[in-house]
Amino acid sequence: MSVRITQSMLFSRAQTDIQRGLFRYSQLQQEIATGRRINRPSDDPAAALRILPLRSDLRDLEQLSGNASLARETLDTSAASLEDASTLMQRVRELTTQAANGTLSASDRQSIGAEVDQLLSQLVGIGNSRRGDRYLFGGTENGEAPFEVVNDAGGQRVVYHGNRESLEIDVAPGVSTGLNVPGDSIFQARQRTSTTFSPAFGSQATGATAVGAGDTGIGFGQLDVTFAGLHTDAPSTVTAGTGATTALGNLAFTFTTGPDTLRIGGGPPLGIPVTNGAFTTADGRSISLTVTGVPPVTTGTMTAKAGLSVDGGATVTEISNFSSSVQVANSFDGTVLNVGVAALTKTGSEAVKFGGTFDAFTTLVALRDLLQNDGNLPNQIVRDRIAEMITEVDGAHDAVLDGLRELGFRSSSMDVLKNRVEGLRVSRTESLALVEDTDIAEAILEMQRQDISYQAALQVSARVIQTSLQGFLR
Helix, strand or coil: CCCCCCHHHHHHHHHHHHHHHHHHHHHHHHHHHHCECCCCHHHCHHHHHHHHHHHHHHHHHHHHHHHHHHHHHHHHHHHHHHHHHHHHHHHHHHHHHHHCCCCCCHHHHHHHHHHHHHHHHHHHHHHCCEECCEECCCCCCCCCCCEEEEEECCEEEEEECCCCCCCEEEEECCEEEECCCCCHHHHCCCCCCCEEEEECCCCCCCCCEECCCCCCCCEEEEEEEEEEEECCCCCCCEEECCCCCCECEEEEEEEECCCCEEEECCCCCEECCEEEEEEECCCCCEEEEEECCCCCCCEEEEEEEEEEECCCCCCCEEECCCCCEEEEECCCCCCEEEEECCCCCECEEEEEEECCCCCHHHHHHHHHHHHHCCCCCCHHHHHHHHHHHHHHHHHHHHHHHHHHHHHHHHHHHHHHHHHHHHHHHHHHHHHHHHHHECCHHHHHHHHHHHHHHHHHHHHHHHHHCCCCHHHHHC
């Protein structure tokens, strides 16, 4: 059986060969122009499956490299702010040392206090530093400035509005770093120790003691102890007078008749009835009482209640049980002071020092107040207390330096991590090049060979396919 080759078959075969050659030639041109052997999945489906994850890795590594640069810039900006804070704290120490000098006058110290007040404002400004639209020391909170100066009847203090969280960012595969250090851990760093009481200027010891555990106050404070009236265990004929009273706690009483007298706490007897009588105890304490006569019970013990306040009398905690301790709250800032009252016997005021709580802001506020001496303390007391503040200034400065070291460590580690990421990018790029890049020399030679084949196909097709009528009749 013979097969007849028609003119149509010749045309079809020639067209197919020419198109195949032209397609391969164009494909090689594209490989040389782009430098890639694979420009679409159909060029090599198996290789395309290896290319996709490599390109994804490169995109991720590029993002990580950018994150490392961003982290380095942000950390360096924060570190620069803390360097300014460190310089400021050094100046505060110089001023504190100068103010502790006994040769300075009150006006000299007030001048130093004015500078300390300016430094306090500058430190608050540093704490509220920003990069772009974000606060550097506010944690993850950005709705308002992290630090605010509050003035009220309780004095001046700096309040932190941020949080203790850190902005985390990925800087290397499996590695993230914090872009910031929360401001309260730097400017309000505290390692609370024991709370101590000492009689305030012009006052005698009250007998109140510091419990310590559970206290939340910061810096210096003052505990005011006042007479809060008589407890219900007082004799029926005895009420509190309006005169001066210093005696607190359990007081023994003894009534006598013919003549009628009353003795309080083993002190001298006083004739009754009496209005606002000034009774004195054996240990020199006084209590004002109004006595109408001799009650049915002539001997026993009555209780003079105490009023405790740590906010200047804005709120008063009354106690009649002197056997344990009591917690006294500050209505201005919500802090509490735990007071042992078992030995509380007198009214007066106790200067309170919350150990380990003198952060940068608290230290500057306390130092400024001492220098300005609005309480008119004697010069010697002012000098002694300022000298004590040197240690607190050093502690606050150390907290700033700790934050600076932390930021510096993180910043320097960004260089190492970025080099690691760049190394991974080079490795992934080389792997990708092995899969998709074309061999230019080989591709050019192949294109030249393909061009020769293409031209030959055209010539052969021209000779085989005769388009003239004469050739067709042959």
